Amino acid sequence: SLSDRLNETFGRLSKKGRLTEEDVDGAMREVRRALLEADVNFKVTKDFVAAVRERAVGQDVLRSLTPAQTAIGIVNEELVRVLGNEREPLRVPDRPPQILLMVGLQGSGKTTHSGKLALHLRKEGRNPLLVAADVYRPAAVNQLQSLGKQINIPVYEEGTGRNPVDIAGNAVRFAIDRGHNPVIVDTAGRLQIDERLMQELVDIRDRIRPTEILLVADAMTGQEAVGVAQAFHDRLGVTGLVLTKMDGDARGGAALSIRAVTGVPIKFIGTGEKLDALEPFYPERLAGRILG
């Protein structure tokens, strides 16, 4: 782990007597390595280590009796700071219904997390409507319907023959008529470089004016996390991140990268396949995990 490596780095050095800036550089190389191995983006790592180094050199790591611990403390604080100290709740619309649009790459967990959010919000006393706007993936509508049945939440669908923009628009009108709130719109997975499908999301957004556009991202995503998130953010204006499959052992550096570059707040963590496996985001926990 990083703390082991830093203990080793500084341990060797403290035998020599006073620490120097070069010694801190050695420690920073270990920090860099730890972050890259945790899938933190290359450029984000560079900026992050520079910020840590500045604090380390300025802040008595050099004079500390436990330099490794002091350095780890700084890294941890910086991680928490970047990840977002405050938990940001879901936005509330000017007038109902609250509309949540789920977007992201193929297989990231959008459909499952649409169900999880519906269950979570119903437990808070709301009356959710799920919307099946993925008309492409085989049995995607069935998948959402099956999840809806499990938790007894209605699913608005128009099969696979209708345009997702119309499905979403009709669903919101339906929700308003029936008093559903929130409306959670599941969409098909897509590549951020797929112009036609990105335009489809823009059209859906313009049609239903969502309260939140949630980017659903897999915790094991590597270096491309930033490029992907940036593209979705530039085109749509992402308002929140859902980090999924955190019940695995992926370190989750993608979350730091996405947050650092786009500023999008992490709103939820997915921790399993069952519909109750949804947790709020705690920056200290994610920081500890990224650090290893």
Next chain:
Amino acid sequence: LFDRSVLDEELYEDLEMLLIQADVGWDVSQKLVAELRERVDRDRIKDPADAREILRQEMILLLEFATRNRKVKILQRGVPFVIMVVGVNGVGKTTSIAKLAAYHQRFGRSVMLAAGDTFRAAAIDQLSVWGERLKVPVIAHQQGADPGAVVFDAMQAAHARNIDVLIVDTAGRLHTKYNLMAELEKLRKIMRRHVETAPQEVLLVIDATTGQNGLIQAQEFAKSVDITDIMIAKLDGTAKGGIAFSVAKELGTPISYVGTGEKATDLAEFRPDTYVDSLFF
């Protein structure tokens, strides 16, 4: 990257950056750059274009070291060739099975699918849709059934109907879940009872967007079920799937296929030279 006139330190730094950005990982990136540096110094290389060719060969060799381990696939008359597809959640297993079915059909083989994911919502429906589209029979039980029972049935049906290739879909599972990993071995035993050599192919699907966790996935799945081949799905995206190098180096498991889209035709055989060229050459 190599279109510069001077072979200097900046080239090595840029190289390390590009490798890491391709998810090759810190460890393997360091080794590749160090090896290149050594060759350049030893052979007194001055031209960046020559350095480029050295690195390209280095990277191809790394992958070929694993690819040459690829077991020759022998299809025996009257014995179904069983392919078991495994991997973590959402990587592209079910879609890849559709692609493999189409692939084997192009060789004139009869194909059958087994809906071994009885857990996830509409997983059976999803595979059934693919079966209909490809005119391939799908053996399925009801949602929540024992996957072992489905596999048992499929092995019998494949034998009875003289099927050349049986492809078994399994539920996505995180390698950190001990009981789910143990289930894979149980499925393998059921196959072996019917056909001694089955499953002749155990294909691990890895998502090209996966970072360093991909290596752990490969290592852990290999411990549970002897992976024979790896497929990198979603290479049509911007992620380069560089974890392939660590997997080749650490496990020696051949990467045999790549997924390049969401249609049944979006499958290609993995070729180290083509893949390395696609990175940044």
